[in-house]
Amino acid sequence: MNNHAARRYLLAVAAIAAIGLGLVVLGPHLRIGTEGSPAPKRGIVTITFDDAGLSQYDVGLRVARAEGVVGTLFVPTGLVTDANEPSWVMSWDQIRDFRDAGWEIGAHGAHHLPMTQLGPTTMESELTDPIDDIGAQIGVPPVSFSSPFGDFNDTTITRIMAYYDYQLSWKGHGGRNPIPDIDPRYIGRLEVIPAMSSAEVCGEMVRAAETGTWLVLLFHTIVAGEPVAYEVSEAVYTEVVTCLGLLTRRGVVENMTVRDAMALITAQERMPTQ
Numbered sequence: 094m095n096n097h098a099a100r101r102y103l104l105a106v107a108a109i110a111a112i113g114l115g116l117v118v119l120g121p122h123l124r125i126g127t128e129g130s131p132a133p134k135r136g137i138v139t140i141t142f143d144d145a146g147l148s149q150y151d152v153g154l155r156v157a158r159a160e161g162v163v164g165t166l167f168v169p170t171g172l173v174t175d176a177n178e179p180s181w182v183m184s185w186d187q188i189r190d191f192r193d194a195g196w197e198i199g200a201h202g203a204h205h206l207p208m209t210q211l212g213p214t215t216m217e218s219e220l221t222d223p224i225d226d227i228g229a230q231i232g233v234p235p236v237s238f239s240s241p242f243g244d245f246n247d248t249t250i251t252r253i254m255a256y257y258d259y260q261l262s263w264k265g266h267g268g269r270n271p272i273p274d275i276d277p278r279y280i281g282r283l284e285v286i287p288a289m290s291s292a293e294v295c296g297e298m299v300r301a302a303e304t305g306t307w308l309v310l311l312f313h314t315i316v317a318g319e320p321v322a323y324e325v326s327e328a329v330y331t332e333v334v335t336c337l338g339l340l341t342r343r344g345v346v347e348n349m350t351v352r353d354a355m356a357l358i359t360a361q362e363r364m365p366t367q
């Protein structure tokens with residue numbers, strides 16, 4: 094599909110979703126509802142950025158803000174330098190712009206190390222340094238932790254959960270997290286990879302609404318040209334965020350940070366059943 098056709102397809106998907114989720118098949122990967130299906134529940138969609146790379150600021154925040162979309166930014170705090178030093182990581186000023194736009198600032202270790210390879214002392218500082226730094230720089234201590242490289246085991250999870258409320262990797266439910274049965278230790282994310290079209294991702298959001306699940310998307314670097322691994326094209330990213338903005342404004346899904354989504358889900362779990 095060329096770009097123009099992809100865009101038309103995406104808008105058609107979003108429009109039909111917004112009209113009412115009552116319909117059948119839009120494409121090979123998009124099956125929204127079937128005849129006689131019960132009224133749809135509302136899904137939640139969260140976007141997350143790992144690494145706090147500059148493209149996530151230059152493109153990611155600009156586009157998200159234009160659509161009124163929020164998410165969670167995971168920062169490897171020990172790699173944040175002074176604004177004057179050249180770096181591929183954002184400055185604290187730029188990270189504060191995310192906070193001011195309604196984003197949650199989470200931790201991605203201090204130095205982006207694979208947690209399962211660390212001795213106990215380094216593991217502790219990789220977990221506690223971000224709490225100190227984000228608390229001091231942002232004013233809101235982090236409650237969400239994204240394991241660098243998606244690398245975790247039982248030992249690292251135990252240590253992470255001693256300091257944080259939520260752990261994310263890109264394993265677990267393919268990023269389509271069940272409500273209310275989500276385990277805060279293993280929140281999964283669907284990474285938007287170069288092989289995915291914006292229409293497919295938009296369709297995933299529609300499915301979250303249809304199934305009443307929590308879709309958590311993961312992005313790394315956003316590039317102007319052809320993306321490779323750990324990259325997404327600016328065009329696809331923009332269309333995904335446009336779709337999310339539209340579905341949110343139409344009340345099809347709720348767009349929330351990890352922290353706010355988990356607070357809502359936990360509150361629902363506590364509600365007495367009738």
Ligand SMILES: [Zn+2]
Binds near residue numbers: 205
């Ligand atoms: Zn990372």
